[in-house]
Amino acid sequence: MNPLQQHCLDVTRRHFLRDCGVGLGKIALGGLLTNSLAGRVLGASGNTINPLAPRQPHFAGKAKRVIHLFMAGAPSQLELFDNKPELAKLEGKPLPPSVIGGQRYAFIRPDAAVLGPRFKFAKHGQSGAELSEMLPHLAKVVDDICLIRSVHTDQFNHAPAQIFFNTGFSQPGRPSIGSWALYGLGAETQNLPAFVVMSTGSGLSGGSALWSSGFLPTLYTGVRFRNQGPPILNVNSPAGVDAKLQRDTLDLVGALNRRRLSADGDPEIATRIASYEMAFQLQSSAPELMDLKSESKETLELYGCDPDKPSFARACLLARRMIERGVRFVNIYHEGWDAHSDVAGNVKSNTATTDKASAALVMDLKRLGLLDDTLVVWGGEFGRTPMVESNSALGRSQGRDHHPQAYTIWMAGGGIKRGFSYGATDDLGFHVVENPVHVHDLQATILHSLGFDHEKLTYHHAGRDFRLTDVHGKVIKDILS
Numbered sequence: 185m186n187p188l189q190q191h192c193l194d195v196t197r198r199h200f201l202r203d204c205g206v207g208l209g210k211i212a213l214g215g216l217l218t219n220s221l222a223g224r225v226l227g228a229s230g231n232t233i234n235p236l237a238p239r240q241p242h243f244a245g246k247a248k249r250v251i252h253l254f255m256a257g258a259p260s261q262l263e264l265f266d267n268k269p270e271l272a273k274l275e276g277k278p279l280p281p282s283v284i285g286g287q288r289y290a291f292i293r294p295d296a297a298v299l300g301p302r303f304k305f306a307k308h309g310q311s312g313a314e315l316s317e318m319l320p321h322l323a324k325v326v327d328d329i330c331l332i333r334s335v336h337t338d339q340f341n342h343a344p345a346q347i348f349f350n351t352g353f354s355q356p357g358r359p360s361i362g363s364w365a366l367y368g369l370g371a372e373t374q375n376l377p378a379f380v381v382m383s384t385g386s387g388l389s390g391g392s393a394l395w396s397s398g399f400l401p402t403l404y405t406g407v408r409f410r411n412q413g414p415p416i417l418n419v420n421s422p423a424g425v426d427a428k429l430q431r432d433t434l435d436l437v438g439a440l441n442r443r444r445l446s447a448d449g450d451p452e453i454a455t456r457i458a459s460y461e462m463a464f465q466l467q468s469s470a471p472e473l474m475d476l477k478s479e480s481k482e483t484l485e486l487y488g489c490d491p492d493k494p495s496f497a498r499a500c501l502l503a504r505r506m507i508e509r510g511v512r513f514v515n516i517y518h519e520g521w522d523a524h525s526d527v528a529g530n531v532k533s534n535t536a537t538t539d540k541a542s543a544a545l546v547m548d549l550k551r552l553g554l555l556d557d558t559l560v561v562w563g564g565e566f567g568r569t570p571m572v573e574s575n576s577a578l579g580r581s582q583g584r585d586h587h588p589q590a591y592t593i594w595m596a597g598g599g600i601k602r603g604f605s606y607g608a609t610d611d612l613g614f615h616v617v618e619n620p621v622h623v624h625d626l627q628a629t630i631l632h633s634l635g636f637d638h639e640k641l642t643y644h645h646a647g648r649d650f651r652l653t654d655v656h657g658k659v660i661k662d663i664l665s
Contacts, residue, residue, distance in 0.1 A: 236371035236378060236403065245635025246599025246665070247559040248372075249507045250365060251514045253500075253542060255534075256346060256388055257521030258591070260568040260584055262613050263302050263531045264316045265592035266333050270611040271570055272300035279571060283614050290340070291524060292573045292585045298612075299572035299584065302528035311603035318535040321543035322594075327603035328546050328555070329596040330663050334607020334616040337566050337588045337623045342522065345565035345588070346390035349623050350515075352652045356393035359643070361627060362513035363397040363404040364652045365634055368641050373510030376473065377407035380511055382499045384411065384537075385519030395515055399645040401451040406515060409502075411494030415470050473505055487544040497541035504548055507558055521564055524573050525580035546596050559598025559633045561626075567591025570613050590616045593626070598633045601665045624657030632659045 262268060278295040287294065303316045309327040322329070339345035344354035351358040359367070362379040371378035381395045388394060395406030409415040438457055445453040476484070476491035479501065484490075489497040496518050503514040518538055523530035542562055549555040568584035568591075575581075590609045596602070608618035628638040631652065638657055642649040 236366070238370040238372055239368065241368060241635025242637045242640060243635050245633055246557065247597070247633040247635075248557045249512050249514075250362070250559045250561065250598070250630065250634070251503045251507065251545065252361070252516070253538075253545075253560065253562040254346075254350070254394075254515060254517045255521050255538070255562065255564040256385065256390075256517050256519040257342065257523075258345075258564040258566050258568060258586065259521045259534065260523055260527050260531055261333070261590070261592040262568060262570065262584070263527060264319060264535070265314075265331060265594075266590075266609060266613050267305035267314050267316075268301060268570070268609075268611060268613040271298055271613065274298040274612075275300040279612060279614065283610075283612060287589070289569065289585045291575060291578075291580070292569065292571055296569075296571035296573070298570055299527075299582065302531070309603060311605070313603070313605050316531075318531055319539050321540045325543045325546045325596075328550060329594045330600045330602065331592060331594050331605045332607055332621055332626075332660075332663065333590075333592045333605065333609060334619050335563070335567075335591050335593055335621045335623070335626065336616055337591075339566065340586055340588050342389035342565060342586075343391075345586075346388065347393050349565050349626075350390065350394040351396070351398065352624065352627055352654055356391075356396065357398050358396075358650070359398035359400045359404065359652070360395050360406065360515075361630060361652060362395060362406050362515060363400050364631065364641060365513045366404045367397075367400055367643070368631075368636055369512060369634065371510070371512055373512075376470070376506065376509055376511055378510070378512040379404065379406040379515075380503075380506055380513070381406040381408040381515045381517070382411070382502065383408070383517045383519070384494070384496045384499055385517070387519055388517055394517070399650070400643060401455055403451070403455040406513070411499075415474055473509065474502070476501060476505075483548065486548065488540045495541075496537050497544075500541040500545045501548075504545060504552075504554075507554065508552075523568060523583050524578075524585065525583040527568065527582060527584050530583075549597060555597040557598065559600065559630065560596040561593065561630065562595070563593025564591070587614075589614060595663070599665055600633070601663050604663060606660070606663050619662070621660055622656065624653045625660050627652050628657035629660045629663070632664070 276297050278297055284294045303318050305314045305316055307314050308323040311327050313326045313331055315323050315326060337345055337348060339348045339354050347356060348354045350360045366379050397404040441453055441457050476489065487497045487501045489495065489501050499516045503516060506514055521530065521534055546555065546560060549558050567587040569587045573580055573583040573585045590613065606619055607616065607621055609615060610617050631638045631641060638651060638653045642651045
């Protein structure tokens with residue numbers, strides 16, 4: 185059993201022995217601390233030990249770190265990745281009832297007319313992968329990515345679908361993928377958070393549940409960086425507080441916290457200790473990280489990044505700088521893909537913001553020799569319907585509704601095949617017909633790339649062992665290099 189799991193069982197037993205009047209609490213404490221989180225936080229001399237020290241996975245994974253580019257709102261696969269000429273032929277006519285089956289939609293009727301692809305497609309690279317004309321930059325790296333056109337999910341609405349993709353469950357309260365990665369691998373940096381979250385766009389339906397540590401200790405929660413100013417509020421010292429005063433204050437607070445930790449063994453106290461130390465380190469490491477003016481003109485142009493303005497491009501470049509400095513998991517959430525109206529305009533706007541920087545990230549990682557052991561994941565929470573959404577009462581026209589049955593994501597690096605396309609949908613882009621990939625399968629594959637058997641990376645909570653993939657999921661072995 186993992187030491188953290190053992191600790192959660194031991195805390196209750198130790199508190200019972202200490203408080204029941206039997207007098208065995210102190211006798212049990214020494215042995216219990218050996219296998220608990222407190223045992224890793226407090227060394228023999230009473231000094232703090234890093235509870236996020238690097239740990240070995242189940243086997244040697246190809247990836248050491250992950251950059252997850254989450255396209256919140258659900259991009260239209262039919263305008264970007266999954267070319268369906270048959271839809272153009274049927275435009276204006278309803279799909280056959282046999283195709284739709286019993287599927288119900290929130291904003292369109294099942295007999296809604298078909299909407300053909302709004303953009304042209306062409307084949308690119310040696311792999312010959314088809315991409316939309318809206319992805320000219322991704323076309324340049326198509327031989328470095330793996331397109332998965334057969335993804336499907338259980339969730340139909342944004343918040344539960346976003347939470348489901350990020351945590352394996354549709355409701356808040358479960359650990360995110362980044363938290364599981366940190367829990368399993370530990371951290372490689374002492375100067376930055378090991379799990380960093382950035383957000384660009386208009387807002388997230390799933391909120392902070394997307395990067396929460398759930399029932400894991402909060403030590404494993406993602407740290408959200410702001411787009412402007414100091415990356416974390418109050419990271420700078422207030423006026424009149426010099427470095428010595430701050431260090432002395434931190435040492436005093438740390439001593440008090442360690443004293444309480446030795447008595448209670450509460451992992452949240454260990455989180456508090458680590459958080460105070462991290463905040464102190466961030467005062468010097470964060471400004472250096474965020475100063476993109478040290479990057480060359482060529483690199484800034486590659487990403488399309490203005491170092492002084494918040495943008496998706498700036499976030500992608502920061503993500504590269506973070507993994508160079510030992511950050512384990514980076515989430516970039518780009519919101520705004522929810523195309524209930526004017527799907528063509530929505531895709532144009534969002535690809536203008538994301539296409540160049542996403543491709544640049546792959547190019548840059550490859551140039552620096554980091555792509556082989558960095559896994560990049562790009563995609564949203566579900567797809568869009570082949571049928572049109574038009575509603576004059578809501579002011580909507582030429583849009584597409586939510587479609588959980590089939591959509592596309594792409595992955596690159598970290599042991600994933602390059603220049604490879606996997607899975608297929610029917611001629612109308614409605615159902616998966618070849619190599620279906622469930623969201624749990626993607627999660628299992630991400631963990632596999634990091635060196636974990638997703639069935640064995642577990643945490644004991646509420647009387648049973650939990651895992652990211654719940655009781656589902658299988659590694660997509662065909663896309664592994």
